[in-house]
Amino acid sequence: MAETPNQPFIPAREGFFFPAEWHPHVAIWLSWPHTEASWTRERQELMFPAYIEFIKAIAESEQVCINAHNEEVMQAATLRLLAAGADMNRITLLPHPTNDSWCRDHGPAFLINPQTKKRMIVNWGYNAWGNKYPPYDRDDRIPIEIAQYRQLDYVTPAASTGSIIMEGGSVEFNGAGTVLTSRACLLNQNRNSHLTQAQIEQYLRDYYGVQQVLWVEEGIVGDDTDGHIDDTVRFVNEDTVLAAYEANPQDDNYPFLQDIHRELREMRLLNGKPLTIVELPMPDPVYSDGLRLPASYANFLITNKSVIVPTFRCDKDQLALDIIGSCFPDRKIIGIDSTDIVWGLGSFHCLSQQEPSV
Template sequence: MNTSSETTLIPAREGFYFPAEWHPHVATWLSWPHTEASWTRERQELMFPAYIDFIKAIAESEQVCINAHNEIVMQAAKLRLLAAGADLSRITLLPHPTNDSWCRDHGPAFLINPEKKQRMIVNWGYNAWGNKYPPYDRDDLIPVQIAHYRGLEYVTPGIIMEGGSVEFNGAGTVLTSRACLLNQNRNSHLKQADIERYLCDYYGVQQVLWVEEGIVGDDTDGHIDDTVRFVNEDTVLAAYEPNPNDDNYTFLQEIHRELRAMLLPNGKQLNIVELPMPDPVFSDGLRLPASYANFLITNGAVIVPTFRCDKDQQALDIIGLYFPDRKIIGIDSTDIVWGLGSFHCLSQQEPAI
């Protein structure tokens, strides 16, 4: 039987760190949609085909672990997956109650220590992006439930932190945004230096690089996984909008200016690659946070949201240049992004040692 316990150690001092997303995975974690928190019932029926295609794409090269709210949700999920021809031997459904589906933010942060051949989990606090969407009590318990399931030690820093707000190069650097991490609706008692200390201590990084804002329509207050993504230790794909009349133009121009001023610990500048933004996606007059940057890297593929747009193929081609050893899989996310997130937001990788 797996056992786990809470520890008070500081992970960085013990040699633990959060690896880059391209590091080999044991699995990818999801939380099955079951309420109307992000999609109405009608919208769920529209988004499920793409969601299941996403699961099947992950399962081609690694295990998929899914938090399923209860036995009824678990059985409904199995029926949908079987009907779609999914390989259930690559999919594990677990009875972990949830409020919503955004596992990137409420799921566990897995750390590794290759020298000790150990892993552990950081149990960050979660408050649904500044208490915007209560209740979130079940989602907040997910990291500890997964720690028990895996038999891993976990540490609880005692502050709010979301997986979509941080982006790692696996070599000591994390990118994040002030609009999110310094927002008063997260950790109002902490200043930027305090947040940086938590990031260094509990993610095992040595450097925190900050951009200011996110994109229009992002209800997370500016998650970095919609704007800037590392594809190797010194290269980022950065969302770019050339149209000065677009609402994202000024925000993204500023992010590029900030990125150009950054230096890595070895003194190198970032290699910045422009990743186009899709044409605006609207629903009921609301601009949705559609971005090609919200891709997920798996052991065998990069799964990229597409938006029925003539820029889709251009984005897939650019991403493919940096992952020649992986399949580049575009999946239509038009109905998924109605819930204000996409494939990276829905998932959290579990690294191998």
């Protein structure tokens, strides 16, 4: 994207915006696990069956594009996928070097312009959730790699004092001008300490094409991303959200989720309407080596014809699937055991990024 320092390209001014996740997709993007950044080798072997089941479920209704670190990783991934009976006509492996597997956060933010029928990519800065897990240089380059592969223009937001850190899991869109996010993440000193809340809101408006930014305060316990919204609140249509809810007052998440529900009840959309809030139970706590993991049914992925939901070998699994199904009557609800995946501190939404059609 051609720019000059004094005349940056502002996507919103040209009619570009980030659509809601239920907007039709060209593909879903993933980054194949290949290092011990999130899972040890032993843990990888435990999580791969669910990961591949996830890929097969996406491929039922759309293409799957996978960033594969190098030729060796591509070959290993191909063997695993073939052995599992995956439809390789729906899967493309690309030699894009990566550090880790969380494509929601390091992947591209695709924008669409329905008037011109064009698409483009926002290349936000990425610093592995506040420089927690270096190195992350290869992940930071993934949006440019994909822009080049798709032959799309891209724009890199930047302030005079540095780049703008933005992770896909930190923002949730209704497709009608509103984005939900959390102060714990976007206002964290380890992301954008050089920016005020008002400045961050302006970047969201300029580069995501929204008109309204709604804030909750916190996230859930065990979330090393400092409060990503995709573990707590998800839009299911323009004015309805599924909101994680904890009924047990003794649970560590109870006060945080109570506060989020209060904040949601006080919000008003651009048209003045309140949000319709559907309560989504939290699973029973999931631990590994004494560590509380960020298990949440809200970390689902919407595909063209399905909603892929993490389950956790819990009595509440079916209730959560039923509630989510009631919000998506036109889509197949697919529950996949994410217990071994969430050991890496994320689940299906964290692993994926949608590429919308226009």
